[in-house]
Amino acid sequence: MIELRSDTFTLPTGEMLRAMGEAPLGDDVYGEDPTTNRLEQLAATTLGKEAGCFMPSGTMANLASIMAHAPRGTKVLVGDESDIYIYEAGGASVCGGIVYEPVPTQPDGRLLLTDLAKGFPDDPDDPQFALPALICLENTHNRSGGSVLPTEYLREVRRFADERDVPIHLDGARVFNAAVAAGVPVADIARYADSVQFCLSKGLSAPIGSMVVGTQAFITQVRRIRKMLGGGMRQTGVVAAAGILAIENAGRLAEDHRNAERLASGLAKIPGIDVLPAETRTNIVMFRVTDERFTWQTFAQSAARHGLAVAELGHGRLRAVTHRGVSAQDVEEAIAVVERVLADPAGPAGAEAGAGDRA
Structure with missing residues (x-):
């Protein structure tokens, strides 16, 4: 996960x-x-x-x-x-x-x-x-x-x-x-x-x-x-x-910020994702799912079945946070999970059926 x-x-x-x-x-x-x-x-x-x-x-x-x-x-x-x-x-x-x-x-x-x-x-x-x-x-x-x-x-x-x-x-x-x-x-x-x-x-x-x-x-x-x-x-x-x-060792937080920027940039390129705000400054990336097939709940559930855990902050906003336990490779895999979930033509049902193929 x-x-x-x-x-x-x-x-x-x-x-x-x-x-x-x-x-x-x-x-x-x-x-x-x-x-x-x-x-x-x-x-x-x-x-x-x-x-x-x-x-x-x-x-x-x-x-x-x-x-x-x-x-x-x-x-x-x-x-x-x-x-x-x-x-x-x-x-x-x-x-x-x-x-x-x-x-x-x-x-x-x-x-x-x-x-x-x-x-x-x-x-x-x-x-x-x-x-x-x-x-x-x-x-x-x-x-x-x-x-x-x-x-x-x-x-x-x-x-x-x-x-x-x-x-x-x-x-x-x-x-x-x-x-x-x-x-x-x-x-x-x-x-x-x-x-x-x-x-x-x-x-x-x-x-x-x-x-x-x-x-x-x-x-x-x-x-x-x-x-x-x-x-x-x-x-x-x-x-x-x-x-x-x-x-x-607080200086290492700069790495988390770089990973967050990488995540925000990758998510912004995916149709059906709206990154909020457009500029990510620290280690928090907020986004909203605009693909009408999904609610934030069904998206989060589908992502979790593919091995990605994100949190909800109210008003349909989802939050992803980078930290020492998240590598640059993890960020790339997270972006791939979001792409896979939203690219499935069956929507949430298809994401659930394909959950065996985990990132």
Whole structure:
């Protein structure tokens, strides 16, 4: 099976496995795991922040960050196409008593300043309204096809937030992809946010974990909330060792981007496929099946029977993600599968009948 549903479907490298087996360990709840401490310092330094905290998942990392920034009864401005709003189970409302206010997401992942401004009441002393306590951005933006937020835009949102004395949290699950695509150090992106979450277990290819970075005082709050949410763990150095190598080898994400461009280019040449958007910048390729014989469900099912797994992102959009577990040869085979499925004159029924001929 060529796994293009997710950029987390990778196994640790041999180097990672060796590092995990040899990592010095301690009790991370007490701050005594030396390998985790090293990872947290590396993450903070790399993103230009004071401190970092290792988290079991990106969802918990975002949740703890939002709860540390926003008091109960306030609201957080989030994109209506953001992972925080759609995929994280409403955690800030359930656990933190915080209101999500969805803001229209532009095709490139931006939240317009005019739309953000609508989240601020004309009279902040009016007790009828929940007051905004945080702005959340996402970079790269998943449901916008892995788009990278422009630096000038980040600068504008920073000025906007500062004028209103509201912090910014960056859901940077794939922020290293953004940095590689933009050709800048990741700290140049992180500087515009008060806090950043990034995943070790996506394109960076570690098996487990995410990081939160910010000021020392903020991370102290995050660590307390992590414990409350059940995220305090003991000998986390076993997985933190892989995270260190993941950050140190982040430059390899450029290969994933090249493979994504190759995939997008190949899919765009196939009748019945519409690649969205036309320009692929990072490791996510979004496309729609326009062949009227197929729904997105029957196409995905037919592709899976031929050994290709893709995911659906809503509104009929399909997503394919390149990562360390996907080679250039895999990309060529994936393109061949799509061609084979759509070329079958019998449509979905024929694709099912021919499933024994797998790529």
